[in-house]
Amino acid sequence: MTDFPWLTLLWALPAVGSVAVLVLPAAQRTLARCLALGISIAVLVIGIVLAARFDPGGAQYQFVEDHEWIPAFGAGYTVGLDGIALVLVLLTAALVPLLILAGWNDEREVGSGRRVVHTYVALSLMVEAMVLISFVSLDILLFYVFFEAMLIPMYFLIGGFGPRSADVPLRQQRSRAAVKFLLYNLFGGLIMLAAVIGLYVLTVREGLGAGSAGTFDFRTVVTAANAGQLGAGPAVLNALFLGFMFAFAVKAPLWPLHTWLPDAAVAATPSSAVLMMAVVDKVGTFGMLRYCLMLFPEASGTYAPLVITLAVIGIIYGALLAVGQTDVMRLIAYTSISHFGFIILGIFAMTSQGQTGATLYMVNHGISTAALFLIAGFLVSRRGTRVIAEFGGVQKVAPVLAGTFFIAGLATLSLPGLAPFVSEFLVLAGTFSRYQVAAVIATGALVLAALYVLWLYQRMMTGPVKEGNERLYDLVPRELAVVVPLIAALLFLGVYPKPLLDFINPAVGQTLTTIGRHDPAPSVPSLPEAGATGHTGGAHK
DSSP, X not given: OOSSOHXXXXXXXXXXXHHHHHTSOTTOHHHHHHHHHHXXXXXXXXXXHHHHHOOTTSOSSEEEEEEEEEGGGTEEEEEEXXXXXXXXXXXXXXXXXXXXXHTTTTHHHHOOOTTHHHHHHHHHHHHHHHXXXXXXXXXXXXXXXXXXXXXXXXXXXXXXXXXXXXXXXXXXXXXXXXXXXXXXXXXXXXXXXXXXXXXXXXXXXXXXXXXXXXXXXXXXXXXXXXXXXXXXXXXXXXXXXXXXXXXXXXXXXXXXXXXXXXXXXXXXXXXXXXXXXXXXXXXXXXXXXXXXXXXXXHHHHHHHHHHHHHHHHHHHHHHHHHHTOSBHHHHHHHHHHHHHHHHHHXXXXXXXXXXXXXXXXXXXXXXHXXXXXXXXXXXXXXXXOOBGGGOOOHHHHOHHHHHHHHHHHHXXXXXXXXXXXXXXXXXXXXXXXTOHHHHHHHTHXXXXXXXXXXXXXXXHHSSSXXXXXXXXXXXXXXXXXXXXXXXXXXXXXXXXXXXXXXXXXXXXXXXXXXXXXXXXXXXXXXXXXXTSSSSTTXXXX
């Protein structure tokens, strides 16, 4: 237990702040923005305090708060933080202020209602609150409730606040994208609910809770699962694993359950799209790493080859479709499908390098995608079109915008010296030690990434200035305040990822120890000690 409820304050502050924004007078648009920005910055400060007070060599879960919630069902308000959740909390807390700042004038795009600004920023804060409690939850039912609840504000951000247009088909397309997002994720959540209930029934039967109730306490169930005390055969545990995995695969998104992502990303405003891809979708990969692997270690091993196969297909598929896109925002959305494939590949390789790389990749993907998508959004808002062919020569009229777009694009293709390179290298190295063929095929995406990024930059930024682009202007101070921290983070973490790895490595080690997995031994035999044999070749015969 902790003396001060840091984790409750972490998620409750943006939740209460969203309500505070909504009750402001309708005319106070600037105040609504400023209040939301101030609250998000306060959340970031709390995240930094948690990081400063976190002991990587201490207990697996720190800042634990444990209170009764629904005692009749064995459900509690139990929250705690490990190193993996901590870096994702920091990512979320750092991105949301930048997204609010990036979407400062989005009401010009989303409509002219009296309270449109209030609703827009309030929904963003509510999404942040629900994502944060999902990362720190140590109660399975508590996690599930907010895993599903975050769909509601995200649905309204996609369907109600996309780019404004008098074009009726475009508005209908936005509505369809929001409904598709909701239906896919709700269906996955319902499958997961059945698995949650099934898991609870096992805890009741084995008497893991108090009295006649079962328990939803994640730590208790993990201990029982890894000790073989759930009292269920492989078929039941495999079915429960698939229930959890299906929901996380939809949210991640894993091929072939990905089709909602490109439509939703294009339909939403750039800030909302980044909130979805860089923050909300990370709950899916986080769930795989925490819940699928730790609750069902044997089933995870059974289905790892299948998941890795789907991840590799997603890596190549996303990259190939990105190459052929004519819409810049849709192109970037397809790159995320490829990158999520790398994250899932690293998780299910079940090696320390793979899972460390996957966790670091979650952070680095969030930063690089935010940078590339927001800069593209700034450009699209100036030009009024997403069609790549309509651009050309932008670097001559907006050199800072073009330069930062180029750096963000290089990060997307994992250029050495930029943050995603470190995580992608760790994922591929960790995967190769156990699944060589999958790692080799996945490296093909590196070539495709160079193709779609460099070709995109060539078409949009180089050459003569096309008609209509001569009026484009460079990044303004507010936009620079958004872009510069993202570019700085890509550069800093590209050469010095140690601050994050110090949190991630111990947590990954504890996860692998809990599920009884170890890195594979080197396949090349060591040379015999001097004098042990009469010749050096004896050990290799």
